[in-house]
Amino acid sequence: MGGRVERIKLGSQGLEVSAQGLGCMGMSAFYGPPKPDEDMISLIHHAIHTGVTLLDTSDIYGPFTNEILLGKALKGGVREKVELATKFGNSFADGKREIRGDPGYVRAACEASLKRLNIDCIDLYYQHRVDTRVPIEVTIGELKKLVEEGKVKYIGLSEASASTIRRAHAIHPITAVQLEWSLWSRDVEEEIIPTCRELGIGIVAYSPLGRGFFSSGSKVLENLTDDDFRKLRYVFYGDEGIELIGDESPGPRLRSSKGLKLPSMGSTIMGCPSRIGIACRFCWFLFSDGCFVMVVASGRLILGWGLRWWQFLPRFQPENLEHNKTIFERVNEMAARKGCTPSQLALAWVHHQGKDVCPIPGTTKIENFNQNIGALSVKLTPEEMVELESFVAEDVVKGDRYTKDVATWKDSETPPLSSWKAT
Structure with a gap:
């Protein structure tokens, strides 16, 4: 079964990858609880045997545990068979989440990823989100040094605007840009x-x-766990990252927390016992929507961003899904005519965008992986491409892909290089 997947050139610097990659995020984070390592390692090895060799991870997935998983999977001579991509840019230091692209952080993040992955060099290293406080030239300048030192082979950007990409590319060739792109x-x-x-x-x-x-x-949404970020509505920011709580409102369980004062922002600090996070640890915490507070967790004081309402993915709100179901029904009908599944048809549409495009669908099941590989065999005529695209016209899809407080390429402009003062 090995070698079934075509190889393509990614960028212009010599990187060659499988025409379809494997997104590994859901194995460890965001899509419900982490899956057993042995099962995920078997899936990764199956993917490689099939010919899918571009493996995509990030230090934020877990955080950190997905990289550790990949490190385990690549032992025993497997490393030489893959193109390994990871990302940096999300820091959880001192109890708050920050997007960072300053040189010191870039280098420290790279060193930490190398250690977790148990490798000497990262094939493709992305800036996961752009730090809008740091000129992109400064961030790429440090990445360039890492390339020169042999710690990184190729540089990538994720969720970057056209102008940011252009500025970055002028400092060092950018091999790949990762973006959400689908029907x-x-x-x-x-x-x-x-x-x-x-x-x-x-x-x-x-x-x-x-x-x-x-x-x-x-x-x-029907079979998702409460801590799947497509479903959850409440999150807690702590010193170890984002803790996923679920859909149930904590309101009925609140009690006033006396003796604490919040800066005048129209909120009241409340205390609430809750079972939180993927690890489901029991703790007390104090929160106010989006306000910086002290948090008592696991018997110690930490700083955190408290509890806040956050539907990560507006398109997955029930009312929007109900509206958008017509899109799926039309894709499903066309897939039936083509003799494939709707997911294969949607994935084939991405493949037909060009030989310079590599989709990285994620999964935690071998059977779903095999189905995704089947998309490579689905052929679409220009007329069928037009028909597919007509199902998802801009005025048809209801709900944004992210909430406004999530950093995307629309918020990725950085200051001019002349404004930078190194610290």
Whole structure:
């Protein structure tokens, strides 16, 4: 079964990868509780044997545990068979989440990822989100040094605007840009995709199946656990990262916390016992929506961002899914005519965007992986491409892909290099 997947050139610097990659995030984070290491390692090895060799992870997945998982999977001579991509840029130091691209952080993040992955060099190292306080030239300048030192082979950006990509590429060649690109997420086509092609930059499409929507439509929420971020509405920011709480409102369980005062922001500090996080540890914490507070966790004081309402993915709100189910129904009908599944049809659409595009669908099951590989055999005519795209016109899809407080390429402009004062 090995070697079934075509190879493509990603970017213009010599990187060659499988035409389809494997997104590993859901194995350890965000899509419910972490899956057993042995099962995920078997899946990764199966993917490699099939010919899928581009493996995508990040230090934020877990955080950190997904990289450790990949490190285990790549032992015993497996490392030489893959192209390994990871990312940096999300810091949880001192009890708060920050997007960071300053040189010291870039270097420290790289060293930490190398250690967790148990490797000497990262094949493709992305800035996961752009730090809008640091000129992109400064961040890329440090990445360039890491390339020169042999710790990184190729540099990538994720969720970066066309102008940011252009500025970065002028400092050191950018090999790949990772973006959400699927049938129902096409806003990157106006400026970013043309810019990448002008500069010879490869395109890596994440969430090419709409985070599972094109597999099961409006039923996608039915079998999700409460801590799956497609479903949850409450999160807690602590010193160890984002703790996923679920959909149930904590309101009925609140009690006033006396003796504590909050800066005048129209909120009241409350205390609430709760079972939180993927680790489900029991603790007391204090919170006010979005305000910086002291948190008591595991018997010690830490700083955290408290509890806040946050629907990460507006398209997955029940009312929006109900509206968008017509899209899935139309894709499903066309897939039946083509003799494939709706997910294969949606993934085939991404593949047909060009040989410079590598989608990285994620999964935690071998049977779903095999189905995704089947998309490589689905052929679409120009007329069928037009028909598919007509199902998901901009005015048809209801709900943004992220909430406004999530950093995306639309918020990735950085200050001019002349403004930078090294510390």
